[in-house]
Amino acid sequence: MRFIQAMPSGDTEAPSAPAGLTAVAVTETTVDLSWTVSTDNTGVTGYDIYNGSTVVGSVNGTTTTFTVTNLTAGTSYTFTVKAKDAAGNSSAANTPLSVTTTIAPSSPNLLLNGGFETYTGSGGVADNWIKSFTAGVTQAFQTVNNPVFEGVQAQKLSGSGLASGDNVKIHQITAIEPNVPYTVSGQFNVDSLTAAKVQLYVDFLDASNAIVGTARAEQLSPTTGYITLEKSGVTPIAAAKAKVYAILRGTGAGGTGSFEVDAMSFTQSPADPQAFNAPHGAAASYVIFRPFWRMPAAFGDNGVSTPFAGWLLGSTHT
Ligand SMILES: [Ca+2]
Ligand SMILES: [Ca+2]
Numbered sequence: 001m002r003f004i005q006a007m008p009s010g011d012t013e014a015p016s017a018p019a020g021l022t023a024v025a026v027t028e029t030t031v032d033l034s035w036t037v038s039t040d041n042t043g044v045t046g047y048d049i050y051n052g053s054t055v056v057g058s059v060n061g062t063t064t065t066f067t068v069t070n071l072t073a074g075t076s077y078t079f080t081v082k083a084k085d086a087a088g089n090s091s092a093a094n095t096p097l098s099v100t101t102t103i104a105p106s107s108p109n110l111l112l113n114g115g116f117e118t119y120t121g122s123g124g125v126a127d128n129w130i131k132s133f134t135a136g137v138t139q140a141f142q143t144v145n146n147p148v149f150e151g152v153q154a155q156k157l158s159g160s161g162l163a164s165g166d167n168v169k170i171h172q173i174t175a176i177e178p179n180v181p182y183t184v185s186g187q188f189n190v191d192s193l194t195a196a197k198v199q200l201y202v203d204f205l206d207a208s209n210a211i212v213g214t215a216r217a218e219q220l221s222p223t224t225g226y227i228t229l230e231k232s233g234v235t236p237i238a239a240a241k242a243k244v245y246a247i248l249r250g251t252g253a254g255g256t257g258s259f260e261v262d263a264m265s266f267t268q269s270p271a272d273p274q275a276f277n278a279p280h281g282a283a284a285s286y287v288i289f290r291p292f293w294r295m296p297a298a299f300g301d302n303g304v305s306t307p308f309a310g311w312l313l314g315s316t317h318t
Contacts, residue, residue: 038083158258162250195252
């Protein structure tokens with residue numbers, strides 16, 4: 001009979017410490033470790049891999065590689081490996097290896113002049129942005145140096161005489177990818193609001209400029225300083241562009257208000273199958289659809305079929 005536990009027969013000699021621990025590959029969340037074999041009088045039966053003082057994995061005695069997973073991007077970790085034999089003797093740890101995981105690439109802001117720092121035109125609206133307003137309302141647009149959230153300039157909008165639904169707004173259109181996670185965000189300093197609200201608003205447009213989805217975040221009262229309005233979700237499968245607005249919108253008779261906006265951004269994640277696990281949470285008002293490669297065959301690559309009617313919110317902002 002041969003039992004592992006019956007083997008020791010007095011073996012008290014621990015294996016040699018594994019040498020040459022190196023990181024052969026590093027990502028945002030994983031580190032691939034490799035080391036050289038240890039030796040032992042009765043044979044090495046395995047290795048324990050430590051992250052700090054915690055064992056994160058074990059391998060058998062003929063394996064000298066291990067992938068540490070579930071790490072955090074941009075974080076330093078210290079790894080060691082110990083060899084063990086059949087008698088349960090554990091080697092000393094090797095020289096600790098310090099590894100810093102890679103930093104997640106920040107998605108670029110697809111909006112131009114999102115910080116409103118550049119103003120070379122006229123009409124009071126920063127470059128790359130277009131103003132519009134409901135006919136008949138009193139409105140004003142200007143770039144201001146105070147208050148700003150970042151840089152030296154922000155965009156101010158103000159309006160009065162707004163009936164419910166009337167608006168004073170700026171917008172910019174950017175090309176986007178369909179069916180990927182996105183975040184739209186802006187900093188808003190709301191000076192005053194009466195029978196009105198401030199909105200960060202997105203119309204998702206298809207290649208023919210038809211609206212195939214919307215997203216919005218709102219502020220209903222004045223603020224003390226800048227606040228973040230933000231919305232995340234998944235871009236509609238038919239979307240080709242995002243039309244991003246900052247809006248002062250009337251909610252009743254005699255609506256009036258003014259606000260500054262700064263640091264507007266629209267970011268999207270790269271198309272990545274993994275990403276489809278992410279778009280939950282704040283995007284509760286959206287249809288979370290299946291990846292296109294799991295769509296029924298009847299689903300065209302340029303259409304929105306019945307299951308996705310949630311995106312067809314119409315062309316009228318509210
Ligand atoms: Ca031994
Ligand atoms: Ca700015």
